[in-house]
Amino acid sequence: MTPRRRPHPLVPAAVLAVSARPAPGVLLLPLIHTCAALLALVSLAVTLRHGLDERPVACAFGALVAVGELTRWTGAGVREPAPLGAAGALAYALLGENAGRxxxxxxxxxxxxxGAAGLLGGVPHVARGRPGTADHLARRLLTVGFTAVCFQPLSDQGVLRAWRGPAWALLPAGLLALTALCDAVLAAALAHARTRWPFGPLLREELRALPGIGSAVCATGAVMAPAVAVAGLWALPVFSLPLLLTQVAFRRYAAVRATYRQTIACLARATEIAGYTPPGHARRVAALSRAVGRDLGLGEPDLTVLEYAALMHDIGQLSLVDPVPAGATAGLPAAEQRRIALLGGAVVRQTGAAAAVAEVVERQADPYREQPLPARIVRVVNAYDEKVRHAGPGAPLEALEELRLATAGEYAPEVVEALARVLAREGRDGLIPLTSG
Amino acid sequence: MEAVPARARAYVAGVACLAVLCVLPLPAVRPPWWALLFLAVLHAGCEHVARRRFAGTAHPAFAPAFHPVLLAGAFLLPPPAAALVALPGALLSRVERRPVLLRRVWRAARLAVAVAAASRVHGALGGRDAVAGADFPYVLAPAGAAVLAFCLVLTALDGGLVALGAGAPPPPLGPWGRAPVRRAWRGLLPRSLAPVAVHGLAGLMMAVLWRSPYGPLAALLVLLPMCVSWWASAQYHRERAAHQATIRALVQAVDIKDGYTRGHSERVGQASVMIARELGMDDERVEVLRFAGILHDVGKLGVPTRILRKDGPLTPEERRVIELHPEYGHEIVRGISFLGEARSAILHHHERLDGSGYPYGLAGGEIPEPARVVAVADAFDAMTSTRSYRRARPVDAALAELERCAGAQFDPRMVTALVRAVARRGWCPAVTADEALPPRGVPAPDGPVADRTEAHR
Incomplete structure (x- = not known):
């Protein structure tokens, strides 16, 4: 960490501690932003005073970072929105020599x-009103600052001359691994401050995503620096191409994921239009299940399985000749519930969704002790949504109470408690987005 | 063993001999053995991981061979040694279809010959010295020539195999098929050049770093972004297959309710594609029309099963409920953004040109073009397949009937296009959805059920 990541000296620690208790995330965001802004201002001031060293190199890397930021693209499931910008910035931080000098x-x-290149590249995004530019820049500046502060002094004092050799790759690789960890912590902290989701699972999620695009970015950064050292600035375009390809591949993947999710949602809506279930039921159960799953610490792959299963949990009803009254399966006899669940599983197996999704749908009506966790969540949330549907303002509490009383065999107590926490946090009809993460 | 033509076997054997000839002068060139070993193991490892990752995807043909290591070998080593790098990976790779041995030999031989050619071209242009000196703008020229040679040799070898009646697209031999000689090579080169060029660039970076003071360890890092992008495209193909399965599941959900029309949706999709192609629409629109045809009756999910399966005449009340299905369908697919125009086709496929259709009674040009296409395709398939209340009509009779109704019910342009397309290519729809079901023409076991929407036309 850079020294500037510590709390602002003008804010006494006691004040932080006291004010942090009611809403732990509130101060985090301004804190991170202030640190990043201070870091940028100080470096800009010092650099302007001394002038730019190695102007062509600085301009080339600045251009690379600016182009990378221009092509920044955020979408569902995107961990690193601007891989090219990140790799260019890290490579510049790790650059010890240029074509032998x-x-x-x-x-x-x-x-x-x-910082200057990031601001420049961020202008079109801000102009088009896309959110997240400030967070993104803060994250980038702090991580690059960390790497540069660790590496550049060593490089300036010639410590690394002795290392120059086959083992050299280990040093930047190790340093970048450390940087990636810090970046994951920062990203999780920012997400926590923005969404109030628990920090632990968010961090776990970030760490789990590291081997993907994160490793590609770090490897490109680590390799670009020695390549420039050997071959000069020619290395920049040559080494950017594979990373660009990676970015395109990830975009394509994200696009087809989004389409797939839409199609699953349509399949789920089919039961509503067929009159088997009330409008919006599948979508509400999916969103609430996702929130509960997140509260219980499920990771992104599990959350996706959970979401798809929740969207399609009533699909078995399509096989019934006559609809269940109001689609309320929670009130049916257990055997009938299980039959519908099995029919649903059979349909889901044809959708190409992971086998885990079909299993959750099939086992949603089993006693909770025999169920996997996602099936428990779907069962509890489904019952909750059916109970509160037609009731008045006091219904959520009553429904929760009923679920708690019934936990003996049907509803898993820890899931009911998680549901209560989620409802308390976000409000019954509040801000549970369908397509988050 | 499947029936592999003898001449194809002979061809593979010939290419294998060529590969052996490429490797033979190995002791004479005194290759750096440890580098050779390292690259060979690396390539074999990458190949193994790749084949495992792509194993589950719908299109094994998309599993691209992992060339960066091979090309790095071509840039670093003399031709016989570079050819040797390719062998262990290909010979040990996993083969899912028989004949296993022939496929392994073929994979190994074609790669070895191509890599040797690339290495020879690269060496002849002085590439190895340029790599060692990191002589930057120049280093790209021999590397580009080598990549081109690599692609050309692979294309020539693959095309030869296709021309001899065995194997389809490049890397893993597809189903043993055959193609006319003049079509065997078409499209192979452009398809492979772009990915191989990117792999070649990565290979060049590996080679330059390998020769630099930073050594092979730094070169290894180059592979990481390639592996990640490769993983992402494997995921892409997997997810795309899942998506197509979901679309099929939507159609099958209709079949659950209305068991008699099995396969109808997919055939309507194919007929719509034929009409769209005949009208000269671009590929993207043709694809949209395929989905429009496949999903045109998805709104039947909203019609109560009792009415869909009712045996006997419908009351006016029930008929009105069934006529809601285009609107239900439009509502169901509302959230799928890629469908675009297909949504209007789903909403309006029961409109008639004279304005007497439903749901809105649009007339003439007010009806969106895709809807006019799907309406013709729908009626055509309904007439040419057997229903409980009548047998299937012959294709000619159905086309004559369509022509009779053109102008009042159907757009004459679409009818003419269908007539022309059928005259040129015939009508032999291949349906995947009902593979496990009894052949067409045999009534479904759950009793006679009519397609009500078609019955009252």
Whole structure:
């Protein structure tokens, strides 16, 4: 971490502690933003005063970062929105020499160049009203600052000369692994501050995503620096291409994922239009299940399985000749519930969704002790949604009470408690987005 | 063993001999053995992981071979050594279809010959010295030539195999098929050049770093982004297959309710595609029309099963309920953004040109074009398949009937296009959805059920 990531010196620690208790995430966001802004301002001031060292190199890397930021793209499930910008920034932080000559730019110049390029590349995004530019820039500046502060002093003092050799790749790779960890913590903290979802699962999620695009970014950054050292600035375009390809592949993947999710949602809506279930039921159960799953610490792959299963949990009713009254399966005899669940599983198996989804749908009506966790969640949330549907303002509490009383065999107590926490946090008809993460 | 033509076997054997000839001068060139071993193991490892990752996807043909290591070998090593790098990976790779041995030999031989050619071209242009000196703009020229040579040799070898009546698209031999000689090579080169060029760039980066003071360890890092992008495209193909399965599941959900029309949706999709192609629409629109045809009756999910399965005449009340199905369908697919125009086709496929159709009674040009296409395709398939109340009509009679109704019910342009397309290519729809079901023409076991929407036309 850079020294600037500590709390602002003007805010006494006691005040932080007291005010943090009611809403732990409230101060986090301004804190991170202030640190990043201070870091950028100081580096810009120092760099302007001393002038740019190695102007062509600085301009080339600045251009790379700016282009990377221009092509920034955020979508569902995207961990690193601007891989090219990130790799360019990290490579600049790790650059010790250029075509055989020592580079000699300091850590502050790295931060200044990356910050200026990031601002430049972020302008169109801000102009088009896309959210998240400030968070993104803050994250980028702090991580690059960390890498540069760790690496550049060593490089300037010639410590690394001795290392130059086959083992050299280990040093930047290790340093970047450390940087990636810090970045994951930062990203999780920002997400926590924005969404109030528990920090632990968010961090776990970030860490789990590291081997994907994160590793590609770090590897490109780590490889670009020595390549520039050997071959000069020619290495930049050559080494950017595979990463661009990676970005395109990820976009394509995200696009087809989004389409797939829409199609699953349509399949789920079919039962509503057929009059088997009330409008919006599948969507509400899916959104609430996702929130409960998140509260219980499920990771992104499990959350996707849970969401798909929740969307399609009533699909078995399509096989019934006559609809269940109001689609309320929770009130049916257990054997009938299980029959519908099995019919649903048979349909889901044809959808190409993971076998885990079909299993959740099939086992949603089993006694909770025999169920996997996602099936428990679907069962509880489904029963809750059916109970509160027609009732008045006091219904959520009554429904929760009924679920608690029935936990003996049907509803898993820990899931009911998680549901209560989620409802308390977000409000019954509040801000549970369908397509988050 | 499946029936592999003898001449194809002979061809594979010939290419294998060529590969052996490429490797034979190995002791004479005194290759750096440890580098060779390292690259060979690396390539075999990548190949193994790749084949496992792509194993579950719908299109094994999309599993691209992992070329960066091979090409790095071609840039670093003399031709016989570079050819040797390719062998262990291909010979040990996993083969899912028989004949296993022949496929392994073929994979190994074609790669070895291609890599040797690439290495020879690269060496002849002085590429190895340029790589060692990191002589940057120049280093790209021999590398580009080598990549081109690699692609050309692979294309020539693959095309030869296809021309001899065995194997379809490049890397893993597809189903043993055959193609006319003049079509065997078509499309192979452009399809492979772009990915191989990117792999070649990565290979060049590996080679330059390998020769630099930073050594092979730094070169290894180059592979990471390639592997990640490769993983992402494997996921893409997997997810795409899942998506197509979901679309099919939507159609099958209709079949659950209305068991008699099995396969109808998919055939309507195919007829719509034929009409769209005949009208000269671009590929994207043709694809949209395929989905429009497949999903046109999805709104029947909203019609009570009792009415869909009712045996006997419908009351006016029930008929009105059934006529809601285009609106239900439109409502169901509302959230699928990629469908675009197909949604209007689903809503309006029962409109008639004279304005007497439903749901809105649109007339003439007010009806969206895709809807006019799907209406013709729907009626055509309904007439040419057997229903409980009548046998299937012959294709000619159905087309004559369509022509009779053109102008009043159907758009004459679409009818003419269908007539022309059927005259040119015939009508032999292949349906995947009902593979496990009794052949067409045999009534479904759950009793005679009419397609009510078609019955009252």
């Amino acid at each position: 020592p580079a000699g730019h300091g850590a502050l110049q790295v931060v200044a160049v990356v």
